[in-house]
Amino acid sequence: MTIKMIDLFSGAGLLSHAFEKNGFTPTLAIEMDKDAVSSYNRNANFACAKLASVVDVCDVDREWP
Numbered sequence: 001m002t003i004k005m006i007d008l009f010s011g012a013g014l015l016s017h018a019f020e021k022n023g024f025t026p027t028l029a030i031e032m033d034k035d036a037v038s039s040y041n042r043n044a045n046f047a048c049a050k051l052a053s054v055v056d057v058c059d060v061d062r063e064w065p
Helices: 014-021 034-043 054-063
Strands: 003-008 024-031 049-051
Touching (some): 003 014, 014 024, 034 049
Parallel strands (some): 003 024, 024 049
């Protein structure tokens, strides 16, 4: 069974990576640093990081299908 997760304050994605190794599937990552978002999306199996503030999560969520 796969459990979907979101990662707030995701940085370069190390927390998402650890969760992924334990059966979770990252579906959204929110980060304010553009270099961290770029790194996350380049290195993660699930390129789901968005450049946004946590305050804007509702707006980012609306953009996802």
